[in-house]
Amino acid sequence: MNANGFEVIPAVDVQDGEVVQLVQGERGTEKAYGDPVEAAERWIDAGAEALHLVDLDGAFEGERGNADAIDAVIDAVDVPTQLGGGIRTAADAADLLERGVDRVVLGTAAVENPDIVAEISEAHPDSVVVSLDAKDGEVVVEGWTESAGVSPVEAAERYAELGAAAILFTNVDVEGRLEGVATEPVRELVEAAEIPVIASGGVATLEDVRALEAAGAGAVVVGSALYEGEFTLEEARAAVDGD
Numbered sequence: 223m224n225a226n227g228f229e230v231i232p233a234v235d236v237q238d239g240e241v242v243q244l245v246q247g248e249r250g251t252e253k254a255y256g257d258p259v260e261a262a263e264r265w266i267d268a269g270a271e272a273l274h275l276v277d278l279d280g281a282f283e284g285e286r287g288n289a290d291a292i293d294a295v296i297d298a299v300d301v302p303t304q305l306g307g308g309i310r311t312a313a314d315a316a317d318l319l320e321r322g323v324d325r326v327v328l329g330t331a332a333v334e335n336p337d338i339v340a341e342i343s344e345a346h347p348d349s350v351v352v353s354l355d356a357k358d359g360e361v362v363v364e365g366w367t368e369s370a371g372v373s374p375v376e377a378a379e380r381y382a383e384l385g386a387a388a389i390l391f392t393n394v395d396v397e398g399r400l401e402g403v404a405t406e407p408v409r410e411l412v413e414a415a416e417i418p419v420i421a422s423g424g425v426a427t428l429e430d431v432r433a434l435e436a437a438g439a440g441a442v443v444v445g446s447a448l449y450e451g452e453f454t455l456e457e458a459r460a461a462v463d464g465d
Contacts, residue, residue, distance in 0.1 A: 227440070228435045228439070228440065228441060228442075228462045229271060229272060229440070229441035229442075230270075230431060230441070230442055230444060230455060230458040230459050230462065231270065231272045231273065231274045231420070231441055231442065231443045231444070232261075232265040232270050232273060232274065232443075232444060232445070232448055232455060233274045233276065233422075233443050233444065233445035233448075234258055234261050234262050234265075234273055234274065234275050234276070234295060235275075235276040235278050235445060236258050236275070236276065236277055236278060236279075236288040236291050236292060237252060237278040237279055237288070238279065238287075238288075239258075239288060239290075239291045240254045240255070240256065240257070240258070241254065241255040241256055241257070241258050241261045241449075242254050242255065242278065243255065243445050243446045243449055244278070249282065253449075255449045258288075258291045258292070258294065258295050259291075259294050259295055259298045262295045262298060262299050263298060263299070265448075265455060266299055266300075266301055268454065268455040268456055269455055269456055269459055270301060270455060271301055271302070272301055272302045272303065272304070272441075273295070273299060273301060273302075273303045273304075274303075274304055274306075274327075274422075274443045275292055275295060275296075275303055275304065275305040275306070275323075276305070276306050276307045276327075277289070277292055277305070277306070277307030277308050278307060279307070279308070280307035280308020280309070281306070281307040281308060281329070283308065286307065286308035286309070286314075287308065288307075292305060293321070296321065296322045296323060297322075302324040302325070303322075303323055303324050303325075304323070304324060304325040304326070304327050304351055304390075305318060305323045305325075305326060305327060306326070306327030306328070306329060306351075306353055306390070307327075309326050309327070309328055309331060310330070310331045311331070311338070312338055312341045312342050312345075314326075315328070315338075315342045315346075315349075315350070316342070316345065316346065319346050319349055324349070325348075325349050325350065325351050325387065325388075326342070326349060326350060326351070327351045327352075327353050327390055328342075328350060328351070328352055328353065329352075329353035329354075329355065329363060330363040332350075332352045332353075332381065332386075333361065333363045333370045333372075333377075334363075336380060336381065336384055337384070339352060339381055339384040339385055339386050340384040340385050343384070343385030343386065343387070344385070347385075348387045349387065350385065350386050350387055351386065351387060351388045351389070351390050351420070352377075352378075352381040352386045352388075352389055352390070353389075353390040353392065354374045354377050354378060354389055354390070354391050354392070354411075355391075355392045355394050356374045356391065356392070356393055356394060356395075356407060357369070357394040357395060358395070359373060359374075359407075360372065360373060361373070361374055361377050362394060374391060374407065374410075374411050375410055375411060375414040375415075378391075378411055378414055378415040378417075378419075379414055379415065379416075381417075382415055382416045382417045386417055387417060387418075388417055388418040388419070388420055388440070389411065389415055389417060389418070389419050389420065390420045390422060390443070391407070391408060391411055391419055391420065391421055391422065391423075391439075392422040392423045393407055393408075393422075393423040393424060394423065395423075395424075401424060401426060402424055402426050402427070402430055403421070403423065403424045403425055403426075403430045403433060403434055404424065405433050405434065405436070405437040406437075408421050408434060408437040408438070408439055409437040409438060412437060412438035412439060413438070418439075418440035418441070419438070419439050419440060420439065420440060420441045420442070420443060421434045421437070421439040421441070421442045421443070422442065422443040422445075425442060425444045425445075425446075425447050426446075426447050426452055427447075427452065427453065428453050428457060428458060428461040430447075431444070431458050431461055431462060432461055432462060435462045444458065
């Protein structure tokens, strides 16, 4: 881990068995980047100390459609992993945690049934990350298609009380566009939440990475910028190392 504890976590988003990146989470906008295991190993070779895995088909369909590809990644790597997409029940989460995933990322399931966070956390402490995806200042669910009618700050406070280990905050307004980050929503969430905030969405430059660190995030998930070569993982880690 970097000297100040801030982590840069590469994203390995899987759709139809391939690594892809979407623009603003919309199907049909994807650009493919090859085999998930190869991508994961590339990031680890570049110094990644954790990986963010997403089963995109699971996120959209509600059922894990890339279980085999995700399992292959988990088998191949020896760094902590967090996995989201299609995890709808405590049993789903327990299976994955016992399979070797270090943390499960819950989005729609946590919004529809907040008590699932407490249920999983009691059996597997420090294992639940709640994904709060925000669009126009409101949490959205079901693959970013429906508003949950609650603000990220209100939701984060609730999940912290239920035992969530961290909040994964994605700003859908800037996600996948490579046009930069919005730091104020991150800062507000960090100030309100009593648990770490992992930022995601819109990272395009090393300055974006530094800005999210300065806003108080504990980590940042980076996808498109790394895959498109806007900067390297080594450069990103160096940019926030020992500030």
